[in-house]
Amino acid sequence: MLLGDLLADPELGLVPLHGADRADRPVRGVYITDLIDPRRYLNGGELVLSGLMWHNGPADSERFVAALVDAGVAALAAGTARLGHAPPDLVEACRRHDLPVVEVPLTVSFNTLADRIQRRAAPRRELVAAVAAGADLDQALRMAADELGAECWVLSAAGWIVGGTAELPEDARRAALREFATGRLPRTARSDGAHVLWPVESDAVPRAARWFVLADGAYDEWDAERVAIATDLGTVVALLRARVDEARRIAGRSVEAALRRLLDGTSTPAEVAARLETAGLPAGDPLRAVALDVGDVVESTTLLREIAAATGMASVTAPLGDGATALFVDDEEHLAQLDVQLGRIVADAEPCLDGRNLAVGVSDITRATALRGALEEAGYARRLAQRKRGRAVVVAAAELASHEVLLASTPxxxxxxxxxxxxxxxxxxxxxxxxxxxxxxxxxxxxxxxxxxxxxxxxxxxxxxxxxxxxxxxxxxxxxxxxxxxxxxxxxxxxxxxxxxxx
The missing domain is CATH 1.10.10.2840 (PucR C-terminal helix-turn-helix domain)
Structure with missing residues (x-):
């Protein structure tokens, strides 16, 4: 919603006192207050409604308006029930700070004005209801795109496109990843066109394991209705991400214990193969093991699951030792390119490692019957990666055929x-x-x-x-x-x- 939409509504009868030329200013919500400094409760973009109970003179007007401007509100709507009109010193303060201010007629209640804004700002709950009823990510993105009138995507900070309603140009993908790494959301990424980055609530650490929403358009041109739709989309994507994470954890738990027993000699390759089948991986196909460490077992597991998803290969990830291990199953042609693919993914993820060092080791292609050797090989490669210079390093087993493997394994x-x-x-x-x-x-x-x-x-x-x-x-x-x-x-x-x- 734009400020001009409110000024043009004859049922409201708002009287502009300053800033009528700012009618294109977006209104992203409403807040009713009689506090002289309500900044702690404001997020920016609101129309603030005040009955002016705080007003005792020009100094109060200056303090109140300065607080609103500091909070980044869209405009002030001054009630007339107490004083009969907006005080001149309040209008003057708004003029000095260039804050649009309107006077609300006595015949219009704040509730009426707030309801009008809220209906426009948050008209959609169908999206949340649809996902709660079982809609998947593609369906949610299609619904949101129809409401926004813009194509939508969900991206991972690890670089992969989780879902989308259209092809995303490579330069737009890279611009979005750069923008995500550099600041808070929402914000706009620009390449050949403009795209809005919208946050998806997550406590995943490091940020390289998080998702975000991308939509055609520029954030500073969005009205309150689009903001509300994007907010709902961010909510449902967070819900869908939680479902994905739980499925990943369940799959990981099914093989974690078997891998540990395999390494300590109390399990057999046949038992692990059965666990792989349970996790949805064909135990008879070729596989490669990948070991990853970012300094914390939980963070390593979270990040490796996201990186594994970015490869598009069938995989299962579990915490193992002081890091995390993933098993990738595919045909030998695709597996042969896994270390190269991981190198590209790690390069995309590096800006969002938040100061951590990332070491990745990749085994040779093998079978489930030789899995123990592959796990040890990936572990040695990871330790070699930790010894190399660089914030994010991927080492394949082929590099172990040198003195470096001996150095990497030395205490x-x-x-x-x-x-x-x-x-x-x-x-x-x-x-x-x-x-x-x-x-x-x-x-x-x-x-x-x-x-x-x-x-x-x-x-x-x-x-x-x-x-x-x-x-x-x-x-x-x-x-x-x-x-x-x-x-x-x-x-x-x-x-x-x-x-x-x-x-």
């Missing part, structure tokens, strides 16, 4: 001890003498011990390089012409590069 205390035994004296020497022996050693090893290539990369003479390597050998007591010494230093330098500060 932190042993890593620290090994690194310090080999490098501590060199680091201390560099600090005291402002030299560059550690970097020289790293470059020398990266060049496979080639004097000429290393000198060229460091931009020094070969004799200078030989002197530096000699100093390294003298300080450490190691002979760098021996292959085992080179391996030891290479591993120590890798530990120095991949170990987070403080470990």
């Amino acid at each position: 932190d205390e042993l890593r620290r001890s090994y690194r310090e035994r080999l490098l501590a004296d060199l680091i201390a020497y560099d600090d005291v003498h402002h030299s560059d022996l550690v970097r020289t050693l790293r470059t020398f090893l990266d060049c496979s011990g080639s004097w000429s290539r290393c000198a060229k990369r460091l931009h020094v003479h070969v004799n200078t390089l030989r002197y530096r390597i000699q100093r390294v050998e003298e300080i450490t007591g190691r002979d760098l012409s021996e292959f085992p010494s080179r391996v030891d230093f290479y591993l120590a330098l890798e530990l120095d590069r991949t170990t987070p500060p403080g470990r």
